[in-house]
Amino acid sequence: MKLKVLYFAALSERLGTRGEDLDVPPAVTTVAGLRTLLMGRGGAWESALAQGKALRVAVNQEIALPATPVKSGDEVAFFPPVTGG
Amino acid sequence: MPVRIQTQDFDAGAEIAALRRNRPEVGAIASFIGVCRDANDGTAVTKMTLEHYPGMTERALENIVAEAKSRWNVMEVLVVHRVGELKPIDQIVLVVVTGAHRGEAFSACEFIMDYLKTRAPFWKKEETPQGTRWVEARSSDDEAAQRWSPPKADVA
Numbered sequence: 001m002k003l004k005v006l007y008f009a010a011l012s013e014r015l016g017t018r019g020e021d022l023d024v025p026p027a028v029t030t031v032a033g034l035r036t037l038l039m040g041r042g043g044a045w046e047s048a049l050a051q052g053k054a055l056r057v058a059v060n061q062e063i064a065l066p067a068t069p070v071k072s073g074d075e076v077a078f079f080p081p082v083t084g085g
Numbered sequence: 086m087p088v089r090i091q092t093q094d095f096d097a098g099a100e101i102a103a104l105r106r107n108r109p110e111v112g113a114i115a116s117f118i119g120v121c122r123d124a125n126d127g128t129a130v131t132k133m134t135l136e137h138y139p140g141m142t143e144r145a146l147e148n149i150v151a152e153a154k155s156r157w158n159v160m161e162v163l164v165v166h167r168v169g170e171l172k173p174i175d176q177i178v179l180v181v182v183t184g185a186h187r188g189e190a191f192s193a194c195e196f197i198m199d200y201l202k203t204r205a206p207f208w209k210k211e212e213t214p215q216g217t218r219w220v221e222a223r224s225s226d227d228e229a230a231q232r233w234s235p236p237k238a239d240v241a
Contacts, residue, residue: 008206008208009136009208010208054222058141061138062141063204077138077141080208081221081222082203082204082205082222083209083221083222083223084135084166084177084178084202085119085177085202085205085207
């Protein structure tokens, strides 16, 4: 399953990337599953995406929850709580 | 377009004039302008950079405007938000709401800012004498947004 994954602001700096095209195994079906997969890379990925970190996720540009499903072709974004205005 | 993201500055007077041109039914105009301060959390700020999520930002702001229009009897809404590098004194955000009477225009304007602060994907990075830092989200902003009853989409 192919996903476009984006990272923003402090999170993208910590991870050293703004995004990537990912081919994920079919076992990954939700936002939570994708987060666990990315944490499995270890290092900054494991610490920056750890549970308990203030993190927001959007699927196809709509705010999502851990249980939100992801499917092939989706755009998934991880980012810190917003600070505009 | 009721929502604009741009790097360049804006002229609030010109924006308001355009919004109410040939609209004799408008009796009230409420506006808010957020500007860049020279200090935050006790530290001097010399410059800030505003990052956003292109596409989602516009969509989030359009949803907030639609939600405000469904809650209050207002006419036109304009939101202009700048991104990129800003310095103290620079303008950051403009919200303008027109309506027949002030009460609904004030409420809609405040609601839009409270929701923008907690739902629109913008992030501020500050330059200080001690180096650069990302601004942390404030719990007071969450509390301000929670004063308004949740939209139907959040309740479901």
